[in-house]
Amino acid sequence: MNTFYIVAVGSVASEVLDWLDTEAAEWFPFPVRRLPPLAIPEGWYDAARQQYQSVEVMKALAETAPRDTARLLGVTEVDLAIPMLTFLFGQAQLNGPVAVVSLCRLRQEFYGLPANDGLLRERARKEMLHELGHTFGLTHCSEPQCAMSLATHIDLVDTKKERYCARCGAHMARRLAAANGGSI
Amino acid sequence: MKGVWPILIVDDEEVMCESMAAWLREDGYRVDTAPNGRRALELAKSTDYAIYFVDLKMPGGMDGIETMIEIRRARPDAAIIIITAYATVDTAIQAMKEGAQEYIVKPCNPQEISLLVSRILKLKKLQRENAILRKKITRQYRHRDVVTKNPRMEEILALAQEVASLRSTVLIRGESGTGKELVARAIHYSGDRADKPFITVSCAALSETLLESELFGYEKGAFTGANAQTKGKFELADSGTIFLDEIGDISPKLQADLLRVLQERRFYRVGGGEEIQVDARVIAATNKDLAEEVQQGRFRDDLYYRVNVIEIRIPPLRERREDIPLLAEHFVERIGHELGKDIGGIAEDALKLFIEYDWPGNVRELQNVIERAIVTCHNGMLGESDFAWLEQRLGSHEPWKVPDVPLSELERRAIIAALERKQGNVKEAATALGIDRSTLYDKLKRYEITR
Numbered sequence: 071m072n073t074f075y076i077v078a079v080g081s082v083a084s085e086v087l088d089w090l091d092t093e094a095a096e097w098f099p100f101p102v103r104r105l106p107p108l109a110i111p112e113g114w115y116d117a118a119r120q121q122y123q124s125v126e127v128m129k130a131l132a133e134t135a136p137r138d139t140a141r142l143l144g145v146t147e148v149d150l151a152i153p154m155l156t157f158l159f160g161q162a163q164l165n166g167p168v169a170v171v172s173l174c175r176l177r178q179e180f181y182g183l184p185a186n187d188g189l190l191r192e193r194a195r196k197e198m199l200h201e202l203g204h205t206f207g208l209t210h211c212s213e214p215q216c217a218m219s220l221a222t223h224i225d226l227v228d229t230k231k232e233r234y235c236a237r238c239g240a241h242m243a244r245r246l247a248a249a250n251g252g253s254i
Numbered sequence: 255m256k257g258v259w260p261i262l263i264v265d266d267e268e269v270m271c272e273s274m275a276a277w278l279r280e281d282g283y284r285v286d287t288a289p290n291g292r293r294a295l296e297l298a299k300s301t302d303y304a305i306y307f308v309d310l311k312m313p314g315g316m317d318g319i320e321t322m323i324e325i326r327r328a329r330p331d332a333a334i335i336i337i338t339a340y341a342t343v344d345t346a347i348q349a350m351k352e353g354a355q356e357y358i359v360k361p362c363n364p365q366e367i368s369l370l371v372s373r374i375l376k377l378k379k380l381q382r383e384n385a386i387l388r389k390k391i392t393r394q395y396r397h398r399d400v401v402t403k404n405p406r407m408e409e410i411l412a413l414a415q416e417v418a419s420l421r422s423t424v425l426i427r428g429e430s431g432t433g434k435e436l437v438a439r440a441i442h443y444s445g446d447r448a449d450k451p452f453i454t455v456s457c458a459a460l461s462e463t464l465l466e467s468e469l470f471g472y473e474k475g476a477f478t479g480a481n482a483q484t485k486g487k488f489e490l491a492d493s494g495t496i497f498l499d500e501i502g503d504i505s506p507k508l509q510a511d512l513l514r515v516l517q518e519r520r521f522y523r524v525g526g527g528e529e530i531q532v533d534a535r536v537i538a539a540t541n542k543d544l545a546e547e548v549q550q551g552r553f554r555d556d557l558y559y560r561v562n563v564i565e566i567r568i569p570p571l572r573e574r575r576e577d578i579p580l581l582a583e584h585f586v587e588r589i590g591h592e593l594g595k596d597i598g599g600i601a602e603d604a605l606k607l608f609i610e611y612d613w614p615g616n617v618r619e620l621q622n623v624i625e626r627a628i629v630t631c632h633n634g635m636l637g638e639s640d641f642a643w644l645e646q647r648l649g650s651h652e653p654w655k656v657p658d659v660p661l662s663e664l665e666r667r668a669i670i671a672a673l674e675r676k677q678g679n680v681k682e683a684a685t686a687l688g689i690d691r692s693t694l695y696d697k698l699k700r701y702e703i704t705r
Binding site: 152153155156220223 | 267269270272273274276277279280281282337360361362363364365367368
C-alpha cells in the first residue's frame with residue numbers, strides 16, 4: 071500500500087507523464103511508478119456525444135490497480151463525460167485510491183488557440199492535485215486560488231494556483247502523514 | 255456545512271445516478287440515489303432533502319412528474335429539478351406547473367448545475383433562517399413573557415388574549431416606554447394571524463408625504479425618485495397586522511385617508527388609479543389623550559371612534575411599582591446573557607433606589623439604565639454604586655442647594671428640567687411649571703431653548 075502509480079489511458083504525450091511523475095514525487099511521500107498504458111475499448115465511446123464515459127475509465131482503473139497501490143492516477147487525452155454533465159476535467163473516488171485527469175480540455179488547441187506547453191503543464195499539475203485531493207477526502211474549497219476549488223470552466227482552472235490553501239494543505243499533510251505510517 | 259443539505263437523485267439508470275452523486279459528493283454534499291419513484295418517496299419520508307433531481311422518463315409505475323407530485327405531497331417545500339434527455343416545451347411547462355423548481359436537459363453544463371444548486375440552497379438557507387427567527391420573535395412576545403404581577407396589567411393581558419383572534423381595531427394608550435408595541439405583538443402572535451406579517455409604522459417619525467407613501471405605497475413616477483412601483487405597509491401587512499405607532503401625530507389629510515382604509519379596507523397607491531384591497535388588522539398606539547385631541551379639533555372624531563373600538567391603557571411604571579424588581583431581575587438576566595456578562599443579580603439597596611425613582615421613560619428607561627450598569631459593572635453584582643448617576647437624577651437624598659447664579663439662569667434651568675421630565679411636551683411642562691403655555695413659549699424664545 072505504498073506506491074503511487076501513474077497510468078496512461080490510451081495514448082498520452084510522454085512529456086506530460088514525465089511532468090506528472092516529477093510533480094507526484096514532489097507532493098506525495100510514495101515511490102512513483104509508471105504502469106503500462108491501458109487501451110481504450112470501443113464500448114467507452116459515446117458516438118452521439120463524441121466523448122468517452124468517465125465511469126468506465128474509472129472502473130477499468132480500479133481493476134488495474136496493483137495490490138500495493140497507495141494512489142493510482144490515470145491520465146488521458148480523450149474528452150471525458152458522465153451522462154448528466156457535458157464534460158469533466160477529471161474524476162476521483164472520494165476517499166478512494168483512484169483518480170483520472172483528462173488533458174483534452176486543458177490544451178489550448180481545444181479552444182482553437184495555439185498550443186502552449188507551459189500552460190498545459192500548469193493546468194495538468196493543478197488538476198492532478200485537485201483529483202488527488204479528493205482521493206484524500208477533500209471536497210471543493212471556496213477559496214478560488216486553492217487547487218481544490220471547483221472549476222467548471224477553463225478560466226477557473228487558470229485562476230487556481232498550483233497548491234492547496236492553508237486549510238486544505240493542513241488536511242493533506244495530516245492524511246499523508248497517516249498514509250505514510252506517521253513517518254513525515 | 256454543505257453536508258447539512260442532503261440531495262436525492264432519482265433515475266432508473268444506475269450510471270447516471272452514481273456519476274452525478276459522485277460529482278456532487280466531491281462538492282461536499284450528502285447525496286442519496288433512488289432507482290424509481292417509489293424508493294424516492296420512501297427516502298423522502300425519512301430524510302428532508304434540500305434538492306431532488308428527478309428524471310422525467312422512468313419505466314414502471316411512476317414517471318418523473320408523478321414522482322414529483324408525490325414528493326411534494328410529502329414535502330411541500332421540496333425543491334425539485336426535473337431532468338430529461340428530451341427537451342420538449344410541453345413537458346417543461348407541465349413540470350413547472352406542477353411545481354418543479356427547475357427543468358434541465360441532460361447533458362448539462364457543470365457550471366449551470368453548480369450555480370443552480372447554490373442558488374436553491376441559498377434560498378433554502380434563507381427560508382430556514384426565516385423560520386428560526388420567526389420562532390424566536392413569537393417566543394419573545396408570548397403573553398407569559400410580559401413580566402408583571404400588577405392586577406391591572408394582568409387584566410390587560412387577559413383582554414389582549416381575548417381580542418387576539420378578532421379583527422377589531424385596537425387602540426393602545428400609554429406613556430412612551432410602557433410597552434405598547436410589546437402588547438401589540440402579543441395580540442398579533444397569540445391570534446390566528448400569528449404566522450402572517452406584523453408590520454410596524456412609526457407615524458411620528460415621518461413627514462406627511464413620506465408617511466403617505468410608506469403606508470400606501472406608490473406607483474412608478476408618482477413623484478421624483480419613485481423609480482419603481484413600491485408596496486406600502488398596508489399591502490405588506492395584508493392578512494396580518496399593521497401596528498400604527500403614535501397615531502395621534504398624523505396630519506389631517508392622512509387621517510382622512512386612514513379613515514377610508516379602515517372603513518372600506520381598500521385604498522390607492524400614491525399616484526395610482528387601481529384600487530387595492532387589503533385585509534390587515536389595525537392596532538394603533540398613542541401616548542396622547544386622543545379624546546382631548548378630538549376636543550381640540552386636532553384629531554378627527556370619526557377616525558377616533560373607528561380606531562378606538564377596543565381600548566387598552568397601559569399604566570406607567572410608577573403606577574405599578576411592584577413590577578419594578580421583577581422587571582429589573584428580568585432585564586439583568588436577559589441583557590447579561592446578551593452581552594455575555596455573568597451578572598448575579600441586583601442588590602437590595604439598588605432595588606430600593608429603583609422603587610423610589612419615578613421612571614419618566616418607563617420600562618424602556620429601566621431597561622436602558624440596567625444595560626448601562628451591566629456594561630460598566632465589574633464585580634458580578636449590581637449594587638447602589640452602579641446606579642450612582644441615577645441617584646443624582648433622583649436627587650431626593652440631599653436637600654436642594656440653591657446654586658449661586660442669576661435668577662434668570664434658575665428660571666432657564668427650571669424650564670429645561672421641566673421639558674425633559676415631560677419629554678418635550680410644552681403643555682405638560684407649562685402645567686408643571688404653573689404657567690400657561692403661551693408664557694412658556696415666550697420664555698423658550700427668550701432663553702433660546704429648543705425642545
